[in-house]
Amino acid sequence: MSDRLALAPHxxxxxxxxxxxxxxxxxxxxxxxIDRRDWGLLRTLYHDDAIDDHTPYYCGPVDGFVAWxxxxxxxxxxxxxxxxxxxxxxxxDEAQGAIxxxxxxxxxxxxxxxxxxxxxxxxxxKRGGVWRFARRSFILDFTEDLPAVAGDDFGxxxxxxxxxxxDDPVHARxxxxxxx
Numbered sequence: 655m656s657d658r659l660a661l662a663p664h665x666x667x668x669x670x671x672x673x674x675x676x677x678x679x680x681x682x683x684x685x686x687x688i689d690r691r692d693w694g695l696l697r698t699l700y701h702d703d704a705i706d707d708h709t710p711y712y713c714g715p716v717d718g719f720v721a722w723x724x725x726x727x728x729x730x731x732x733x734x735x736x737x738x739x740x741x742x743x744x745x746x747d748e749a750q751g752a753i754x755x756x757x758x759x760x761x762x763x764x765x766x767x768x769x770x771x772x773x774x775x776x777x778x779x780k781r782g783g784v785w786r787f788a789r790r791s792f793i794l795d796f797t798e799d800l801p802a803v804a805g806d807d808f809g810x811x812x813x814x815x816x817x818x819x820x821d822d823p824v825h826a827r828x829x830x831x832x833x834x
Contacts, residue, residue: 706787730761
């Protein structure tokens with residue numbers, strides 16, 4: 655199937671539907687792993703021979719990407735990587751995805767917010783019945799560098815506060831999300 659026909663409306667059978675849902679899960683798990691600094695989970699999302707391209711910061715084998723991330727992410731107190739729309743083209747055990755994304759970051763001192771708006775151009779391969787990234791490339795469309803202004807907390811004292819690591823409240827509240 656040509657890429658152009660893969661994006662055109664067509665009947666989706668159960669196998670393609672399962673593939674698309676698996677790919678959505680993969681994309682969502684990526685954001686969760688990055689934001690919770692769960693490098694072990696992140697590594698499982700890629701095939702061993704996968705490439706990650708976040709040029710000019712990093713482009714190369716996935717193991718190097720996962721090794722590079724803790725140092726880079728140490729610059730941010732909190733992040734939120736969000737997939738906004740996911741368009742997939744599936745062809746058997748291979749697929750491609752255009753993922754519209756927003757990556758929000760707040761500085762360690764809480765004074766600035768950096769937001770990257772862009773897209774991931776993903777290549778996926780299903781091996782052993784499991785979809786993983788074969789290549790992930792980030793395309794930057796726009797950035798924002800904004801002051802972070804503390805607002806009224808609207809009476810949220812006592813609400814669980816997110817952290818960028820293993821002690822994030824999600825791990826205590828969702829037993830199936832516990833890090834292995």
